[in-house]
Amino acid sequence: MERFMKYRKWLAIAVLGAFFAAGCAALKESRPILPIKEYEKLIVGRLDADYIGTDNCLKACHAHDKNRRDFDMSTMGSQLSRESGLPLVNCESCHGPGSLAVEQLTPQKLAADAKAGKKTTCDYKTLVDIKNIPAPAQSLICLKCHAANATFNLHNWNASTHSINDVSCSDCHRIHGSHNLKVKVRDTAAMCERCHQDVKAAFSLPNHHPVPEKKVFCTDCHDAHGSASADKLLRRDTVKETCTQCHTEKEGPFLYEHADLTDDCRACHTPHGSVNNNLLTAREPFLCLQCHPSHPIAGTTTAEQKRAVYTRCSDCHSQIHGSDLPSPSGKGNFIQ
Ligand code: HEC
Ligand code: HEC
Ligand code: HEC
Ligand code: HEC
Ligand code: HEC
Ligand code: HEC
Ligand code: HEC
Ligand code: HEC
Ligand code: HEC
Incomplete structure (x- = not known):
């Protein structure tokens, strides 16, 4: 037993060495x-x-x-x-x-x-x-x-x-x-959709960026030749920058930010097309209810509250992308 302990180190090295050599051979092959x-x-x-x-x-x-x-x-x-x-x-x-x-x-x-x-x-x-x-x-x-x-x-x-x-x-x-x-930008959609059929399908959904209408082009958001830092071949460094080249009013910074959500517009929007209005990933109120509870409206009775089902939170929270003005209670809450 003692002898084994003595040679143990060498045994380990030999085994490791064998694995290494085998690994190298595999790489070569x-x-x-x-x-x-x-x-x-x-x-x-x-x-x-x-x-x-x-x-x-x-x-x-x-x-x-x-x-x-x-x-x-x-x-x-x-x-x-x-x-x-x-x-x-x-x-x-x-x-x-x-x-x-x-x-x-x-x-x-x-x-x-x-x-x-x-x-x-x-x-x-x-x-x-x-x-x-x-x-x-x-x-x-x-x-x-x-x-x-x-x-x-x-x-x-x-x-x-x-x-x-x-x-x-x-x-x-x-x-x-x-x-x-x-390359004529007007022709890019047809060029790209030859291979990207799923994207073509997205652009035929009821709500979509006006790419089929030739007002926005694949190349506004993507560079087919590669991207410096963003994934998905995006033309700008981040999704937000890609979107705010056109939607500048959503860029901020705002006094009241929607946490860090608006750093990536994909938290609520899908870029190509959607079955929901405003390219939303889910319909209101379900979009909001994924993260927030609903709430009673001030001044309503309990019975009314129970019946009240909000369909569009953004009817009141209309500045959902961020706001510089406080709400009535002075908290923000994207009311105005
Ligand atoms: C997936 C499609 C695609 C591939 C692959 C591609 N390109 Fe392009 N290329 C485009 C589009 C679209 C434009 C025009 C819009 C732009 O600048 O992004 C363009 C623009 C260019 C231009 C500038 C002239 C112009 O038409 O505006 C050159 C030069 C060019 N490409 C060369 C190449 C070379 C060389 C390769 C291979 C290494 C390559 N491209 C691969 C789609 C592609
Ligand atoms: C022997 C050199 C050479 C080879 C090989 C070559 N090109 Fe070019 N290419 C040029 C030159 C020079 C120009 C004109 C100057 C410029 O626009 O950069 C040009 C222009 C272009 C343009 C038009 C750019 C414009 O602004 O009008 C495109 C697109 C293009 N090449 C794509 C390709 C593709 C795709 C290949 C491979 C199938 C290729 N080239 C192979 C030298 C070459
Ligand atoms: C910038 C690179 C480039 C240059 C310059 C170029 N070709 Fe081509 N050629 C291609 C490529 C790539 C293809 C295959 C893809 C295609 O058909 O577009 C092709 C295809 C062809 C074909 C068709 C072959 C087939 O299998 O159908 C012919 C013919 C041809 N070229 C002739 C010419 C002649 C003649 C010239 C000079 C006047 C020329 N090419 C210059 C890139 C080039
Ligand atoms: C308004 C900007 C915008 C336009 C216009 C646009 N894209 Fe995209 N695209 C994006 C963004 C952002 C992503 C990343 C989506 C994600 O990660 O969920 C993306 C993702 C993709 C992907 C990756 C797979 C997927 O579906 O997520 C492909 C392929 C693609 N786009 C192709 C296209 C083609 C082709 C066109 C034109 C017909 C186009 N895009 C037009 C912004 C755009
Ligand atoms: C010849 C076929 C072909 C054409 C044409 C083509 N693509 Fe692609 N594209 C591919 C393949 C293959 C992939 C990688 C596999 C996948 O994601 O489907 C890809 C991936 C992408 C992605 C995802 C990148 C990522 O990082 O996940 C985007 C975005 C994209 N293409 C945009 C475009 C745009 C914009 C055009 C037109 C200018 C275009 N493609 C034209 C074949 C093509
Ligand atoms: C090249 C400019 C451009 C870029 C980049 C762009 N958009 Fe748009 N966007 C438009 C245009 C044009 C419309 C259509 C406006 C209209 O119909 O009145 C639109 C509409 C929208 C709409 C409303 C859809 C509706 O139902 O009216 C949303 C939401 C939107 N974009 C989000 C985004 C997001 C998210 C990104 C980034 C992934 C983005 N946009 C990038 C130009 C752009
Ligand atoms: C927390 C979810 C959420 C995030 C994150 C978000 N949006 Fe929106 N966005 C909405 C909702 C909800 C609507 C519909 C609002 C309405 O009907 O007034 C909307 C509508 C829009 C519209 C169309 C109506 C308008 O106000 O012009 C555009 C454009 C838009 N968003 C762009 C963006 C961009 C760009 C980003 C990223 C910087 C972004 N959104 C991030 C929820 C979001
Ligand atoms: C992906 C999750 C997510 C979605 C979807 C989302 N929010 Fe938020 N929202 C947040 C986070 C996180 C905060 C910051 C909470 C904090 O700071 O304690 C916030 C803050 C708020 C606030 C400020 C009050 C507060 O708790 O700080 C309001 C109002 C609000 N969201 C409304 C909405 C509405 C309306 C929608 C739908 C259009 C929506 N949110 C969609 C995650 C989300
Ligand atoms: C009828 C208008 C109205 C509708 C619809 C509405 N809200 Fe509100 N919400 C308010 C008001 C008013 C406040 C309090 C604003 C203040 O004074 O700070 C508020 C506050 C909030 C707050 C912050 C609560 C806090 O502790 O400060 C959240 C989160 C919120 N709403 C989410 C939602 C969601 C999610 C929906 C949709 C399911 C929704 N709201 C629909 C009017 C509305």
């Missing part, structure tokens, strides 16, 4: 790391291909004339540097080097295709498989230029719920949609 070249291929395409420029890419082909026209007219396309002749952004910036794709397009092949009435296509499988690479790799294609210091609103992208959940830039931005790359 669960994170296979690809060679850098593989990642590069995801973003750049075939490494044995060369960049040949938009003109050479499209020389033999008119199928992409509209894409090209739109692109040339867009902010990205107009970045061509006239002095140097070096394009800053062209088709290959996103689709990868194109030499292999057009290698086969010899004048002879074009003539033969034309004669046979066949549509000529380039060997586009040698380009980046832009639609099928993992979402983070898709975004990386954009982020190699739209780094956070170049495009300010992307500062919080990497930590955003969207990025973490494999939403990519091109899920929202349609590069070939038209020449106008700018």
